[in-house]
Amino acid sequence: MDEFAEQVIARIRAARRALGEAAGSPDSFAVQETLDELEDALRCARDGGVEVPPVGGDDEAMKR
Template sequence: MNEVAEALLARVRAARAGLAAAVSAGDAYEVAVAEDELDDAVRLARRHGLDVEAAGVDEG
C-alpha cells in the first residue's frame, strides 16, 4: 500500500475515533462535526479506490 492510501485510511481511523469520543462525551455539536469529518474521509478514500471495509476501516 502506498503512502497516500495509508494516510487516507489513517484519516478514516482518526475520524472514527473522534466520532466515538464525541458520542461518549455527549456533545451534539462535536458529534455533528465528527460525522462530517468521517463522511469526508470515507468519501475521499473511496474516490481514490480504497475499500475502507476491506481494509478493516469500516464506517459504522
C-alpha cells in the same frame, strides 16, 4: 499500499476514534463535526479507490 491510501486510512481511523469519543459527549455539535470528518474521509477513499478496513477489522488483510 501506497502513501495516499495509508494517509486516507489513517484519517478514517482517527475520525472513527474521534466519533466514538464524541458519541459519549452531550455535545451534539462535536458529534456532527466528527461525523462530517468521517464521511469526508470515506468519500476521499471511495474517490481514490482505496479499500477501507471495516471497523475493528484486520488491517493486515488490507496490506495483501
